Amino acid sequence: MKAYKLHDPKNLDNFKLGTYDEPHVHDHEVKIQVKAVSLNYRDWALANGWFGYPGEKLPMIPFSDAAGVVTEVGASVTKVQVGDRVAVNFFPDWHDGAFSSAKTHRSLGGSTDGVLAEYVAFDEDAVVKVSDSFSFEEAAAFPCAGVTAWHSLVTQAQLRPGDTVLLQGTGGVSIFGLQIAKLFGAQVIITSSSDEKLAQAKALGADHLINYKQTPNWEDKARELTQGEGVGYVLEVAGQLASSLRALKAGGTIFQIGAVSPSDEAPNLRMLPLATQRLQGIYVGSAQMLADLFKAFDANQLKPVIGQVFDFANVKDALAHMGNGAHFGKIVVRVG
Numbered sequence: 001m002k003a004y005k006l007h008d009p010k011n012l013d014n015f016k017l018g019t020y021d022e023p024h025v026h027d028h029e030v031k032i033q034v035k036a037v038s039l040n041y042r043d044w045a046l047a048n049g050w051f052g053y054p055g056e057k058l059p060m061i062p063f064s065d066a067a068g069v070v071t072e073v074g075a076s077v078t079k080v081q082v083g084d085r086v087a088v089n090f091f092p093d094w095h096d097g098a099f100s101s102a103k104t105h106r107s108l109g110g111s112t113d114g115v116l117a118e119y120v121a122f123d124e125d126a127v128v129k130v131s132d133s134f135s136f137e138e139a140a141a142f143p144c145a146g147v148t149a150w151h152s153l154v155t156q157a158q159l160r161p162g163d164t165v166l167l168q169g170t171g172g173v174s175i176f177g178l179q180i181a182k183l184f185g186a187q188v189i190i191t192s193s194s195d196e197k198l199a200q201a202k203a204l205g206a207d208h209l210i211n212y213k214q215t216p217n218w219e220d221k222a223r224e225l226t227q228g229e230g231v232g233y234v235l236e237v238a239g240q241l242a243s244s245l246r247a248l249k250a251g252g253t254i255f256q257i258g259a260v261s262p263s264d265e266a267p268n269l270r271m272l273p274l275a276t277q278r279l280q281g282i283y284v285g286s287a288q289m290l291a292d293l294f295k296a297f298d299a300n301q302l303k304p305v306i307g308q309v310f311d312f313a314n315v316k317d318a319l320a321h322m323g324n325g326a327h328f329g330k331i332v333v334r335v336g
Contacts, residue, residue: 003117004315005059010049012316023121030080031072031121035136038065039331040144040172041258043109044322053111064090064108066115067130067139077124085130087139088115089287090147092126096288104283116315118335128291131298141304141330142293144284145172149235150293151285152255153180157233161185166222166231166247168238170197173257175305175329177235178204183300189225191218197328219247245277253278305329312336
């Protein structure tokens with residue numbers, strides 16, 4: 001089979017396509033012919049050597065999000081069968097229940113081999129069936145960004161109609177957050193440096209738009225838009241925790257997801273208890289969350305937003321597109 005591997009030292013020159021043996025299927029495993037994979041900012045950062053995982057072994061197959069068709073099953077597999085359309089969960093050992101270190105020790109394309117290959121094999125509990133209503137490109141968009149937003153707004157926040165959600169930027173997590181928030185009847189404030197992207201977000205249902213280049217103190221604008229009360233929830237993806245705290249209402253929650261840009265301003269976390277505000281870390285989620293997300297989108301005839309699709313031979317172009325920040329929604333690579 002063809003597969004990409006990231007070699008040591010990690011950089012784009014060492015992101016190489018090669019020919020390897022197809023994976024063997026063990027007792028409880030399924031083999032999947034990968035049809036599409038999607039990119040996350042983490043993939044770009046890893047490929048450029050920005051960070052690593054303890055004990056990581058190079059070379060490794062990168063990327064975490066994939067969808068495809070089951071081509072072989074182990075002797076004890078009962079949940080899926082050959083021919084099923086499936087997606088793979090970001091954490092192959094987090095099947096259900098609450099976060100734990102044991103369930104999240106392995107993450108695809110980070111601390112263990114990922115999915116940027118023509119065939120992969122995983123335990124049957126690490127895969128989720130995909131409805132025929134989704135293309136493979138659409139199905140591959142869900143596992144990391146979609147589950148992260150779902151874990152935040154549904155599992156943790158238990159979002160209710162009328163709640164207010166602030167989303168930073170128009171990448172995968174934020175756009176899934178927009179779709180999920182509107183599904184539950186919430187009000188959405190979204191930020192971007194691009195009026196064009198803000199217009200696209202408005203078309204998806206965003207209620208309030210803030211261009212943070214034109215309005216650098218976007219947190220003040222967010223409070224103004226909520227009649228001075230502040231927002232109930234923030235999906236914090238931009239490394240601007242201090243500003244997010246100022247935008248947050250008393251009793252509100254910031255979901256700390258990642259930091260795609262550095263921040264020079266340290267937040268005053270001592271004030272959190274006085275305002276009963278909560279800072280909650282989110283690290284993707286379980287296979288059950290992924291299954292619930294698919295069901296919710298399918299039942300409501302929602303589709304993930306795909307910004308651009310690349311061919312398997314042009315993965316480096318897809319990474320470059322991720323790195324320049326020009327995308328809206330998800331970047332996907334079609335395999336085969």
